[in-house]
Amino acid sequence: MDTSKKGQQKYAEMVKKASPNSPVFGDCIKAFVSGGIICTIGQLLLDFYIGMELSEKNAAAWVSITLVGLSALLTALGIYEKLGKFCGAGTIVPITGFANSVVSPAIEFKKEGMVFGMAAKMFVVAGPVIVYGTLTSMLVGFVYYFVK
Amino acid sequence: MKRIGKQTVRLSEGVTILSAASTVGPKEAEGPLGKYFDQKTEDSFFGEKSWELAESKFVEKNMRLAVQKANLKSEDIDYILCGDLLNQCTGSTFGIKNLDIPFFGLFGACSTMGESMSLGAMLIDGGFANHVLTGASSHFCAAEKQFRFPLPLGTQRPPTSTWTVTGDGAVVLARKGDGPKIVEITTGKIVDMGVADVNNMGAAMAPAAAALLKAHFEDTGRTPQDYDAIATGDLGTIGRELVVELLGKEGYLLDNRYTDCGIEIFDAEKQDTHAGGSGCACSAVTFCAYFYPKLLSGKIEKMLFIPTGALMSTTSSQQGQSIPGIAHGLVIEGCRKGAEEC
Numbered sequence: 001m002d003t004s005k006k007g008q009q010k011y012a013e014m015v016k017k018a019s020p021n022s023p024v025f026g027d028c029i030k031a032f033v034s035g036g037i038i039c040t041i042g043q044l045l046l047d048f049y050i051g052m053e054l055s056e057k058n059a060a061a062w063v064s065i066t067l068v069g070l071s072a073l074l075t076a077l078g079i080y081e082k083l084g085k086f087c088g089a090g091t092i093v094p095i096t097g098f099a100n101s102v103v104s105p106a107i108e109f110k111k112e113g114m115v116f117g118m119a120a121k122m123f124v125v126a127g128p129v130i131v132y133g134t135l136t137s138m139l140v141g142f143v144y145y146f147v148k
Numbered sequence: 149m150k151r152i153g154k155q156t157v158r159l160s161e162g163v164t165i166l167s168a169a170s171t172v173g174p175k176e177a178e179g180p181l182g183k184y185f186d187q188k189t190e191d192s193f194f195g196e197k198s199w200e201l202a203e204s205k206f207v208e209k210n211m212r213l214a215v216q217k218a219n220l221k222s223e224d225i226d227y228i229l230c231g232d233l234l235n236q237c238t239g240s241t242f243g244i245k246n247l248d249i250p251f252f253g254l255f256g257a258c259s260t261m262g263e264s265m266s267l268g269a270m271l272i273d274g275g276f277a278n279h280v281l282t283g284a285s286s287h288f289c290a291a292e293k294q295f296r297f298p299l300p301l302g303t304q305r306p307p308t309s310t311w312t313v314t315g316d317g318a319v320v321l322a323r324k325g326d327g328p329k330i331v332e333i334t335t336g337k338i339v340d341m342g343v344a345d346v347n348n349m350g351a352a353m354a355p356a357a358a359a360l361l362k363a364h365f366e367d368t369g370r371t372p373q374d375y376d377a378i379a380t381g382d383l384g385t386i387g388r389e390l391v392v393e394l395l396g397k398e399g400y401l402l403d404n405r406y407t408d409c410g411i412e413i414f415d416a417e418k419q420d421t422h423a424g425g426s427g428c429a430c431s432a433v434t435f436c437a438y439f440y441p442k443l444l445s446g447k448i449e450k451m452l453f454i455p456t457g458a459l460m461s462t463t464s465s466q467q468g469q470s471i472p473g474i475a476h477g478l479v480i481e482g483c484r485k486g487a488e489e490c
Contacts, residue, residue: 001339001341001355001358001359001394003339003340003341003342007341008341008342011341011342011343011355012341012342012343014390014393014394015343015348015351015386015390018351018386018389018390018393019307019308019348019351019386020307020308020386021307022304022306022307023307027304075300075302076300078300080300080302081299081300081301081302081303082302083302084301084302084303084304085302085303085304085305087302088304091302092302092303097302100300100301100302101301103300104297104298104299104300104301105298105301107298107300108293108298108299108300109298111197111198111200124298125297125298125301
């Protein structure tokens, strides 16, 4: 087997030819529609809570609470993983995906104990989102402060 | 000297595979080989509290069954050789700790069945043992938890990904007795062609399988057409295609007598397993349930069995290292059709 750089490049071309690509177009459509549906549910919830005479700020918080709660419930019931398989980014990007990413390791690592298992591993997936989300918002804040 | 080439040895008398046992999870039981497996569970937890303990239970139940099928008792076994994918091979060790048999733990990633059968046969041929129990296991859920994401996470799998087989396959090797015989062993070298995509293991391992096949044919002077069946471990559809292409360039034609256990074990379309099955158990249970009976009945007279492995860890791949592949080859001769003894 020719493991030189050239041999590896040749093999990489063979692999590329033999490996089917993900159906990106279909996945985008599914993500667009399913993500849209989740956002529409969010909007309906917002209207509902405002109708309950909550302030817009409080109603928005309640929308998040409801969606996160629902997502956690669906994750625990094993339904969210099936949705995620079909919807892809449509169920990952909204706040429901964030909830799923926290609850799923919590369930999976509970066997290793409540402290070093569930609590410690709870943010293995969501951790980077929090870290880089915070960092990005700081950067944007700086730029906004000086550019305004 | 039993060595017949750079990588191949010929055993002086041939080591008998006295029995083969397979225990699998529900998805494997629903697959095309479902009817061939000895024991099937309806629940991936197998009545245990964790995926890891479940894997160990697959190991224990199946190892005991292999011994029982050989009409032996555990005290008749001189060594156990086995391994799995979990960190520090706990799937195996927790499974066999109560069997009270001298143990060598092995890690060859998904090639472990080939490694354990090779070393077991060498132990017997070397005169160090009469009976050796060898096997390998994996568990889809435990492997996902260790190598990918927690199961309840809603993610999509790329079309090149494979599905880890849940189960354990084990054989009892013996100095004497009736049954198919391991006659030659070709030990693989590590081959790294720079594939770093953990979702395309078939492509990462295919060069190692192709290199092993080439070495085997050069050492023995044979061609693929000298075998009734050639089966690699868990390359899946993409890996198989690459092996055929790589070997073609070397002048060897692999026709439809060459298959991959990862292709046989699942119905990729119906069971949504994408490129096929993988994991230590893939080649182990497919050999024990599907190929062994064919060797026993004489349907297959000579086979080349090549479990394949990807020698990576989560740490190595997160550090950007490519995936080194390995393959272990065994020539197994089946019983002759109609022969009273085998």
